[in-house]
Amino acid sequence: MFNHIKKYFLVYLLVQNSSFLLAQSPADAPQIKPTLTLDQTWNRALEYSKEININNLEVQVSREEIAESRHERFPEIALKGNYEFATNIPVYENGLFSKPTQHEVIHLLYKLGADYYFNIYNGNKLNLKIDRKKAAYEVAQIQKNLTVSEIKLQAAAYYLDLQRSIIFKDLMVKDIANQEKQLAEINDLHKHGTVLKSDVLRIELKLSNQKMMLVSIENDIIIANQKLNILIGLPDEQLINPSEQIAPELNELKSYEEYLEIAQKNAYEYHISEKKVEIKKIDLKSTKANVKPKVGLYGEFFMANPQIFLYPYSPSNYTLGIFGVRASIPLSELYINKPKERIAKMNLEKEEVEHHHTDDKMREQVFQNYQRFKEALIRIDVNKKDIDQSAENARIVKQNYFNQSALITDLLDADIQLLESQFKYASSKIQAQIQYYQLQNVLGTL
Template identity: 45%
Template structure:
């Protein structure tokens, strides 16, 4: 009777424990209506609402305005000026500064209103170079935004697959707990009948407790993955996202390694960013070399002034005067001041070209690793499926032999653990294959 009461108390505690877990999950889901989202729907929300992508979008918009500003430098420079002043008395110290000066009559009021304009005709093509620089910067910011979109999509896929895996683990361990509870009842009954020892009951109870703690850990993993995914989508933390069920079908590599490598060299974000940065270094060298070129432009100005004191004879009258012409300037010192600047720009270009080659090596390595790891993950799925079938058969045989008193309880518990572990491995292998495929797409710039 003592054993019966102990088993009944344990089963009651188990029921209360599961009720609390289910109730807690239900309470958390009341706040927000659960939404079933596929990965493509998650990506749409991320692209629309993610803060990192928005920040990169602002930079692209700012670079567009920078291009317009650079083109506006071709327009003439126009300025106006106005001046008003009062002239003091003109003191002439005929007897020295210590004696009172002789005051001469002057015009005390002075003013001037005018304007000027300058149109650049040639400045070593620096204006055109600056426009090209801003256009390249715009392409660079655009490509960095595309890279951010790809990286955020990969991050969202990682969290989504983590959530998918944890939910699959939760279903597996809940089924395992249910099976363990049924086995515990049978073991308790066998102990009551004097067939098995009390140690069998204690070991089965201990394993069931461990599984329940593992279930609590999985629930926490689900909550953490939920919050990470919600943050990426700019959703409230308590929004419940239900992923699609873990599919048995996995994407397959249809192309050869060489084909993926060719795509990466053409479409990879790292490759494009490195190309744009190399173009910037080339433009910088061109701009530095242009420092020794002359500057030529048209100028014009006109002003009304009072009084007329610029030309003789002077007169206390308002007069207007304008000039127009062509202006040319040349910095002679640029020949020796610019020499070292050109050397620095050339070295920076060489460094940038070497960095570009290193980027290509890195891309080639990443494509090769991603290709091999994906094929490895696909093979792991096949092995995991075979292991599950073998573990199921092993668990069935050991269960029958134990309850027929032909094996030990340790064999029974070990077979149950092995079956659950192989089921975990299969679910994890499917998730890992999908993630490896997305990482490969991200590397070649096709995510």
């Protein structure tokens, strides 16, 4: 009998160990969640972003266009040559319908040569073209910085949204544990006939709702996690653990005038608008240069056969070099260029008006984000006090309920109010950080 029991016990241990090994197989092993700081998230987002890659290429193209324009300062040099065959020349001595006599000519002709032109002055058009390319290059750089700022803002929003959902989950798990403990206490009271069965049912119903809310929060975490993964180039199913941190600058609230001064120095859209005005001014100068004279050095050197440049002609090789100064005045541009100048002036005026509109919009955005950021900081303090008050209220109501001087509805309301105040406090801290980064994006310092 003893041996039979011993065998049964060994079989039981073997089954339990097999189940344990299967539970610890690699397929079912818990996934390791890498911890990412916000700076690490930004670095990954910027490295993975295709928009920034496009902006980098645009900056490189603009830089090369400046070099291309500068190369136009070099003289234009060309090599040319031709090889020809000429027929005899028929001469109609007795009229067009009579048989002509054939005048012998040199049949084979060739010419090899080179020419160049070096621009001395062309209404300063080349310098204006280079200046325009430089302004376009600066616009491309500012646009790249704007894209970087917007991607960092988006990454911060996804990161903090994930962080908020994780904090909500932790609060909900703790609340469910407290509710289960409280349910056990109320069950004990019900067994002794102190409370009604309806009190137990209400607590159980609330606990079920809390667990359903926990499922919803876990889905929020999965969704926020996937959004962030897509942005930073990780697999959709990769879980991330955002390290909890509060921006140290949150308590350093400056005045609106200080923020406006920072924006005027750094705001990306404002400086892009400035550069566009500069480009339109260059376009106007370039249009006015159309009526100015053009002066340059030119030359030509060639070797040819036969010699038909000067009389008498000769079936011999000869060389010739020609050098000089060439000047021209585009007289037709004096009247053709007038409407072009008017169009260029109107485009400049339009761009200046748009720049003033951008300035107004920038001041509006700075003021709005400044006010919202200040409001978010105040909300943190208010919600912190709400937690203390709600916790004290929940303690008093719970004590009164178990002393049978409060209703179950009062107890449930107090618990819900405490959990809601904890949610609001956590959310207000996250929202303040998001608002801070939105303000930095508007200021051009993100």
